Amino acid sequence: xxxxxxxxxxxxxxxxxxxxxxxxxxxxxxxxxxxxxxxxxxxxxxxxxxxxxxxxxxxxxxxxxxxxxxxxxxxxxxxxxxxxxxxxxxxxxxxxxxxxxxxxxxxxxxxxxxxxxxxxxxxxxxxxxxxxxxxxxxxxxxxxxxxxxxxxxxxxxxxxxxxxxxxxxxxxxxxxxxxxxxxxxxxxxxxxxxxxxxxxxxxxxxxxxxxxxxxxxxxxxxxxxxxxxxxxxxxxxxxxxxxxxxxxxxxxx
Ligand code: G
Ligand code: G
Ligand code: MN
Ligand code: NA
Numbered sequence: 001x002x003x004x005x006x007x008x009x010x011x012x013x014x015x016x017x018x019x020x021x022x023x024x025x026x027x028x029x030x031x032x033x034x035x036x037x038x039x040x041x042x043x044x045x046x047x048x049x050x051x052x053x054x055x056x057x058x059x060x061x062x063x064x065x066x067x068x069x070x071x072x073x074x075x076x077x078x079x080x081x082x083x084x085x086x087x088x089x090x091x092x093x094x095x096x097x098x099x100x101x102x103x104x105x106x107x108x109x110x111x112x113x114x115x116x117x118x119x120x121x122x123x124x125x126x127x128x129x130x131x132x133x134x135x136x137x138x139x140x141x142x143x144x145x146x147x148x149x150x151x152x153x154x155x156x157x158x159x160x161x162x163x164x165x166x167x168x169x170x171x172x173x174x175x176x177x178x179x180x181x182x183x184x185x186x187x188x189x190x191x192x193x194x195x196x197x198x199x200x201x202x203x204x205x206x207x208x209x210x211x212x213x214x215x216x217x218x219x220x221x222x223x224x225x226x227x228x229x230x231x232x233x234x235x236x237x238x239x240x241x242x243x244x245x246x247x248x249x250x251x252x253x
Pocket of ligand 2: 021179213232233239
């Protein structure tokens with residue numbers, strides 16, 4: 001269908017944009033991090049959700065084009081924010097297909113060389129399922145990204161293909177607990193047991209923990225009690241276009 005063809009040209013036609021969702025440092029009450037989320041403003045269909053076009057791009061071989069655009073745009077945005085004194089760490093989502101080739105790390109290293117953006121300002125979010133498609137190659141790519149100084153994060157932890165053996169082999173600094181465990185969190189639930197033990201396990205492994213999908217104050221209070229590091233969700237803010245995100249940051253501080 002035409003959507004597949006349109007997708008290939010979305011980047012060069014300037015139809016892509018990034019939204020930024022703040023990640024709250026729970027202890028400090030401050031925001032120094034955000035997740036970049038892709039949006040496609042299609043000339044006929046309007047805003048197409050990434051839930052629709054990302055799987056399409058993954059199946060039809062155009063995800064690498066989108067990922068390359070996202071990385072370049074995030075680095076450009078970080079540069080702009082740095083120059084105005086807004087120092088953020090921004091995470092972005094990487095697909096299984098991106099982990100198939102060492103070109104990813106080479107391209108990132110070339111992009112960062114000679115830029116006033118530190119590799120440490122970039123975080124790549126990777127699902128365990130993405131790594132499982134070809135674990136040896138994926139781990140090689142993750143290690144080369146780590147060697148560039150980029151931070152790595154495990155996305156959607158606890159869903160899909162999760163294995164603690166796999167987690168132990170991944171050179172990651174952060175773990176994101178999937179929203180499905182956070183949404184109906186209360187002290188008595190099974191989710192509470194899962195979330196608390198995931199937080200403790202992560203800390204024992206030296207990892208920072210992010211809770212995704214935080215929508216209610218009582219959930220944030222529990223996460224604080226359980227020593228979770230970071231919270232992301234509609235309670236703090238929905239994903240926002242860059243300019244709205246900057247305004248939100250000014251009001252928050
Ligand atoms: O932003 P939203 O909640 O609608 O995103 C839906 C899904 O699309 C999420 O699983 C998210 O991880 C994924 N997604 C959003 N932006 C990107 C991106 O730039 N690259 C990849 N691979 N996935 C993305
Ligand atoms: O798969 P990934 O974790 O990258 O997906 C993040 C997605 O979750 C984004 O599309 C974002 O819009 C969505 N999201 C972020 N916060 C919340 C929330 O509090 N509730 C719900 N339902 N979705 C959220
Ligand atoms: Mn993510
Ligand atoms: Na997630």
